[in-house]
Amino acid sequence: MARIVVDPVTRIEGHLRIEAQVEGGMISDAWSSGTMFRGIELILRGRDPREAWIWAQRICGVCTMVHALASVNAVEDALGIEVPDNARLVRNIIAATQTVQDHVIHFYHLHALDWVDVVSALKADPAKTSQLAQSISDWPLSSEKYFKSVQDRVSALVASKQLSLFGAGYWGHPAYHLPPEANLMAVAHYLEALQFQKEFIRIHAVLGGKNPHLQTFLVGGMATSLDPNEPGATVNPERIDFLIEKAKAAATFVDQVYIPDVLAVAGFYRDWFERGEGLGNFMSYGAYPQGSIKDPANFFLQQGIILNRDLSKVYPFEPKNVTEYVTHSWYEYSGGDQTAKNPFDGETNPKFTGPKPPYEFLNVDQKYSWLKAPRYQDKPMEVGPLARLLVAYASGNQEVKALVNGTLAKLNAPPTALFSTLGRIAARALETKLLADHIVEWIQHLGNNIATGNVKIHNGEKWDPNSWPKTTRGFGFFEAPRGSLGHWVEIEDHAIKNYQAVVPSTWNAGPRDAHGQRGAYEAALIKTPVADPDRPLELLRTIHSFDPCLACAVHVVDARGHTYSRAEA
Amino acid sequence: MISSRNPLPAALQARGVSRRQFVEFCTSMVAALALPPRYVGAVMKALAQANRPVLVWLEFQDCAGNSESMLRTSNPTVADFVLDFLSWEYHELIMAGAGKQAEEALERVVREHKGEYIAVVEGAIPTADDGVYCTIAGKTALEIATHVCTNSAANVAVGACAWDGGLVRAKPNPTGAVGLQEAVPGVKVVNLGGCPHNPANTAAVLTHYLTFHEMPALDQYNRPLFAYGNIIHDQCERRAHYDAGRFVEEWGDEGHRKGYCLYKMGCKGPEATYNCPTVRWNDGTSWPVKAGHGCIACASHRFWDTKSPFYKRLPSVPGFGVDVTADEIGWVATGAVAAAMVAQVVGNAVRDKIRPKKATEEADKPADSRGA
Numbered sequence: 001m002a003r004i005v006v007d008p009v010t011r012i013e014g015h016l017r018i019e020a021q022v023e024g025g026m027i028s029d030a031w032s033s034g035t036m037f038r039g040i041e042l043i044l045r046g047r048d049p050r051e052a053w054i055w056a057q058r059i060c061g062v063c064t065m066v067h068a069l070a071s072v073n074a075v076e077d078a079l080g081i082e083v084p085d086n087a088r089l090v091r092n093i094i095a096a097t098q099t100v101q102d103h104v105i106h107f108y109h110l111h112a113l114d115w116v117d118v119v120s121a122l123k124a125d126p127a128k129t130s131q132l133a134q135s136i137s138d139w140p141l142s143s144e145k146y147f148k149s150v151q152d153r154v155s156a157l158v159a160s161k162q163l164s165l166f167g168a169g170y171w172g173h174p175a176y177h178l179p180p181e182a183n184l185m186a187v188a189h190y191l192e193a194l195q196f197q198k199e200f201i202r203i204h205a206v207l208g209g210k211n212p213h214l215q216t217f218l219v220g221g222m223a224t225s226l227d228p229n230e231p232g233a234t235v236n237p238e239r240i241d242f243l244i245e246k247a248k249a250a251a252t253f254v255d256q257v258y259i260p261d262v263l264a265v266a267g268f269y270r271d272w273f274e275r276g277e278g279l280g281n282f283m284s285y286g287a288y289p290q291g292s293i294k295d296p297a298n299f300f301l302q303q304g305i306i307l308n309r310d311l312s313k314v315y316p317f318e319p320k321n322v323t324e325y326v327t328h329s330w331y332e333y334s335g336g337d338q339t340a341k342n343p344f345d346g347e348t349n350p351k352f353t354g355p356k357p358p359y360e361f362l363n364v365d366q367k368y369s370w371l372k373a374p375r376y377q378d379k380p381m382e383v384g385p386l387a388r389l390l391v392a393y394a395s396g397n398q399e400v401k402a403l404v405n406g407t408l409a410k411l412n413a414p415p416t417a418l419f420s421t422l423g424r425i426a427a428r429a430l431e432t433k434l435l436a437d438h439i440v441e442w443i444q445h446l447g448n449n450i451a452t453g454n455v456k457i458h459n460g461e462k463w464d465p466n467s468w469p470k471t472t473r474g475f476g477f478f479e480a481p482r483g484s485l486g487h488w489v490e491i492e493d494h495a496i497k498n499y500q501a502v503v504p505s506t507w508n509a510g511p512r513d514a515h516g517q518r519g520a521y522e523a524a525l526i527k528t529p530v531a532d533p534d535r536p537l538e539l540l541r542t543i544h545s546f547d548p549c550l551a552c553a554v555h556v557v558d559a560r561g562h563t564y565s566r567a568e569a
Numbered sequence: 570m571i572s573s574r575n576p577l578p579a580a581l582q583a584r585g586v587s588r589r590q591f592v593e594f595c596t597s598m599v600a601a602l603a604l605p606p607r608y609v610g611a612v613m614k615a616l617a618q619a620n621r622p623v624l625v626w627l628e629f630q631d632c633a634g635n636s637e638s639m640l641r642t643s644n645p646t647v648a649d650f651v652l653d654f655l656s657w658e659y660h661e662l663i664m665a666g667a668g669k670q671a672e673e674a675l676e677r678v679v680r681e682h683k684g685e686y687i688a689v690v691e692g693a694i695p696t697a698d699d700g701v702y703c704t705i706a707g708k709t710a711l712e713i714a715t716h717v718c719t720n721s722a723a724n725v726a727v728g729a730c731a732w733d734g735g736l737v738r739a740k741p742n743p744t745g746a747v748g749l750q751e752a753v754p755g756v757k758v759v760n761l762g763g764c765p766h767n768p769a770n771t772a773a774v775l776t777h778y779l780t781f782h783e784m785p786a787l788d789q790y791n792r793p794l795f796a797y798g799n800i801i802h803d804q805c806e807r808r809a810h811y812d813a814g815r816f817v818e819e820w821g822d823e824g825h826r827k828g829y830c831l832y833k834m835g836c837k838g839p840e841a842t843y844n845c846p847t848v849r850w851n852d853g854t855s856w857p858v859k860a861g862h863g864c865i866a867c868a869s870h871r872f873w874d875t876k877s878p879f880y881k882r883l884p885s886v887p888g889f890g891v892d893v894t895a896d897e898i899g900w901v902a903t904g905a906v907a908a909a910m911v912a913q914v915v916g917n918a919v920r921d922k923i924r925p926k927k928a929t930e931e932a933d934k935p936a937d938s939r940g941a
Contacts, residue, residue, distance in 0.1 A: 061765060
């Protein structure tokens with residue numbers, strides 16, 4: 001029996017530490033710990049709610065904009081603001097673009113090296129690699145000469161004995177199963193995806209000035225001015241054309257590179273359709289409103305809860321059922337750490353009780369993480385692309401059903417295969433395709449509105465803080481790339497009185513609760529094989545399949561009231 | 570820029586770098602640094618070394634936005650940097666190794682390349698409660714930063730948080746967060762403020778260092794003058810509307826659709842210095858003001874506290890404001906342009922390594938004179 005520690009877990013956002021007990025070559029227990037804390041919600045107190053999104057966006061720079069969107073949603077909910085239809089469209093376009101970009105980066109740059117042995121690519125035959133690539137896709141970059149040039153580049157890197165980012169990889173690990181040709185193809189696509197992501201994200205630059213950290217949201221709408229004739233408008237017909245061109249290129253990349261690669265990799269790692277399941281409870285807040293945000297039934301992706309992997313029933317989501325425990329988190333509740341609290345009653349005081357750094361192991365029987373443990377009706381939930389797809393599937397979303405069933409058929413896998421490490425990877429890829437296919441349509445819709453003179457982008461009725469009630473509160477939600485994201489805001493005298501974010505990776509990466517129930521990562525790691533405890537590649541596969549985002553996950557609300565600036569007209 | 574008499578160095582050829590890519594890269598870097606074309610040869614030589622200089626990228630109290638921003642560079646691309654020009658041996662967001670192997674990779678750099686490597690730092694460093702608010706491999710951020718940044722050849726702080734503590738340090742600064750130069754007193758740091766940093770500037774700074782073995786000329790905040798010497802308002806494409814008194818009055822109004830000045834909507838451009846309007850973002854696609862939202866002065870010192878509330882119109886400063894006469898406006902414009910020209914001259918003096926602090930302070934005054 002051995003305790004293994006992976007810290008830092010790399011190829012993620014933020015600072016995550018995993019401790020795991022290994023018995024007989026298999027993980028018997030695991031503990032997930034967030035090791036960084038900033039206190040952004042405390043910093044938000046007392047500030048102008050209209051600019052909360054600018055601050056909250058900085059919770060994360062990988063899934064940038066998702067906190068901005070959840071924040072304006074929360075403030076709009078508190079103030080009773082409906083945004084114009086164009087603002088809804090622009091938000092959907094920005095959010096879907098983010099998700100597509102984020103998923104592509106995740107697969108190639110954060111996750112692929114768990115499955116792809118870079119050094120093995122040196123042994124590949126470029127001619128055979130070309131044949132392999134052409135057998136699975138029409139993507140034009142597939143000649144022997146092309147793969148030879150990529151191989152030469154890797155070769156020069158290895159020969160230089162300076163492997164750069166690839167230096168400390170687990171190359172040659174027995175769990176790598178791809179043939180050299182598949183490895184070479186994947187390395188080529190790793191580099192192509194680097195090009196792709198920066199090109200595609202120019203959609204964000206047009207709409208938001210820059211990426212990361214777009215600067216275009218507004219409480220009440222968006223700052224993207226629209227006009228059919230003006231060159232000075234943020235969006236005009238010329239820019240619509242630019243956006244459509246980028247979106248179409250993305251849909252092609254996803255269809256011809258990302259999806260075929262996922263199917264190819266999955267074919268060599270079929271045992272991972274049976275590993276890494278975890279909780280079997282899934283939650284989605286629903287995303288991409290097709291009309292009012294008050295009408296989740298008409299969202300592009302549905303809202304709901306699935307329990308015990310039972311896809312025959314989708315339970316409705318109620319915000320009041322969200323609570324958080326701090327039993328194993330470095331915080332204190334005044335009423336004791338055994339009971340959970342709803343975010344509106346959030347009351348937290350950070351108190352580190354872990355070992356004094358530098359330390360070797362955490363006291364996992366006590367408190368061991370800066371993440372709280374969120375629960376829905378006292379149950380731990382998995383959130384993310386798999387949860388979203390399952391909720392949409394079980395809700396009868398025909399497009400999702402066709403996509404999922406078609407893919408399972410191609411992989412010759414049963415639906416239960418989705419409850420796994422590979423299931424998460426497949427779901428993420430399918431969601432990428434689903435969104436990439438629709439972004440073009442949403443941009444065209446926006447373009448049509450502009451062409452017909454519908455240029456309203458902001459509802460300014462409540463811009464003046466003097467139009468606000470003395471006190472109010474709201475809940476804003478969104479499905480970020482990594483899962484269900486909620487912001488809770490309380491406003492008093494034009495200033496933020498209380499702010500709380502409960503984010504995807506808190507659901508997935510959180511520690512145990514008062515009942516000892518594990519979080520999603522902890523549960524998913526049970527029974528994961530570990531061939532070599534010194535190089536726990538298999539552990540990384542399951543953790544990375546969730547796409548951890550730890551900066552998001554850690555937060556605090558403090559009972560003390562600080563006021564720095566108030567909204568002024 | 571580089572003539573056909575300058576063939577691609579063999580070391581770069583072996584790394585699969587195309588000549589075309591390289592020309593583009595050299596052109597953009599030399600332009601960004603305001604260097605004359607004759608420096609292209611020096612840049613080429615520096616980048617073609619057989620042993621690539623080693624770089625480590627540390628993340629502390631960060632959002633990884635600066636890492637992501639780096640992934641969006643074009644000339645060179647991040648792949649060029651990582652694979653061809655540098656040996657990028659530690660970067661949690663994208664490195665292959667994890668856990669023990671990652672720790673060892675960092676330790677090996679400090680041991681084997683002591684005094685030679687470049688350390689890039691992203692994120693603030695918490696100092697309260699013995700630094701327990703950020704640990705990596707059981708060690709505090711403060712311990713790691715001290716160890717890595719006192720043994721490096723050069724340190725680059727990217728983004729607001731690594732420079733001055735950024736958002737993490739905003740009131741009430743729950744974790745006692747500070748930037749690198751405060752956390753590790755005495756280390757030499759080049760600060761690339763901004764939320765996030767603009768990777769075009771960072772690429773230029775790294776190139777300058779690789780070429781001349783020293784950092785470009787810096788201002789009083791240790792920011793490179795070529796990037797932080799000019800006032801945004803003076804470089805703004807909406808400036809003519811300001812001068813003519815044409816303002817956006819409400820979001821989405823006719824003025825907004827026509828690209829009028831965003832001053833009344835809270836734009837901090839008149840108080841901010843940065844090359845955002847000229848370098849722009851994401852391959853020069855756009856920048857916030859072009860996209861329709863006011864500037865939040867994200868490259869200014871302690872901007873989260875000093876420049877917020879972000880929608881509040883800048884207070885009337887002498888000779889400045891929308892109600893002033895045309896004469897007054899003209900005076901402001903002239904004064905600001907003069908300051909900008911001083912800064913531009915200073916920027917052009919990069920190669921001559923002059924550090925005229927006084928001129929810089931003047932240029933920066935409107936941006937940061939309101940205090941923390």
